[in-house]
Amino acid sequence: MKSFAALLLLPFLLTAPAIAEENGVRAFAPCRACHSLDPAERGLPGPNLAGLIGRTVAADPEFDYSPVLRKARDEGLRWDAKRLEAFLADPAAMFPGLWMSIRGIEDAAERQALTRFLGDPASR
Numbered sequence: 001m002k003s004f005a006a007l008l009l010l011p012f013l014l015t016a017p018a019i020a021e022e023n024g025v026r027a028f029a030p031c032r033a034c035h036s037l038d039p040a041e042r043g044l045p046g047p048n049l050a051g052l053i054g055r056t057v058a059a060d061p062e063f064d065y066s067p068v069l070r071k072a073r074d075e076g077l078r079w080d081a082k083r084l085e086a087f088l089a090d091p092a093a094m095f096p097g098l099w100m101s102i103r104g105i106e107d108a109a110e111r112q113a114l115t116r117f118l119g120d121p122a123s124r
């Protein structure tokens with residue numbers, strides 16, 4: 001009986017990573033209006049986010065950033081998972097004067113899924 005229950009659970013265990021990925025894709029959906037993860041896609045209202053994690057803040061050379069983000073770039077601030085998650089919780093609190101007027105993401109699991117997704121282009 002125990003092994004039967006395990007068999008029932010198996011499909012859920014196997015699809016769990018796919019669900020996490022899907023959540024990241026879904027969480028990024030509203031961002032797509034302004035951002036692309038494809039380095040070749042240009043001309044959106046926001047900077048290109050390809051390779052975001054590990055890169056310096058405000059590092060899209062073709063984007064004209066706000067003074068607050070340019071200052072962060074000049075200070076050598078980098079995007080790591082921790083900073084990105086905090087940013088997504090309340091973007092304007094981290095960078096007062098930010099030219100990105102979206103509300104923060106309240107759900108921690110959604111922020112984590114989105115951070116994972118932004119850090120792993122292969123999961124696109």
Ligand code: HEC
Nearest residue numbers: 030031034045046047057058059060065066069098099100
């Ligand atoms: C309405 C357009 C718009 C939407 C929607 C939007 N952004 Fe932005 N985003 C911007 C703009 C514009 C900037 C540059 C802000 C500045 O210069 O102050 C930016 C900057 C950023 C940066 C910093 C980039 C860098 O090069 O350092 C990140 C990270 C980011 N956005 C993530 C997101 C995520 C994740 C979402 C979805 C939850 C999102 N944005 C939704 C317009 C948008």
